[in-house]
Amino acid sequence: MGPSHESHGTVAQYTGGDILFGRSLVRHVLAERYGRGARFVAQPATAPLPPEHDTLFVVRADRRLEPVTEKEESVPRDGDTLVLLGPAPTHAPH
Secondary structure (H helix, E strand, C coil), X not given: CCCCCCCCCCCXXXXXXXXXXXXXXXXXXXXXXXXXXXXXXXXXXXXXXXXXXXXXXXXCXXXXXXXXXXXXXXXXXXXXXXXXXXXXXXXXXX
């Protein structure tokens, strides 16, 4: 995952430096969103992507896990399952 805020992350030399989930979902954003109530959801790849959900992983029909990265978005196919991060619920003012 990308480093939080302006800190520097450590990347193993053999990884190629790709950022898991891309720059918009770095660790502090994921933690903050989850802390506000966002949850992980699994759904068939053939179902429409719900609004404000981000695809994190594609679980292939053969059970291989493919993460979405900044450089490569996994293209889902029939029989695949998507692992998504939903939006944090919004609360109406009282």
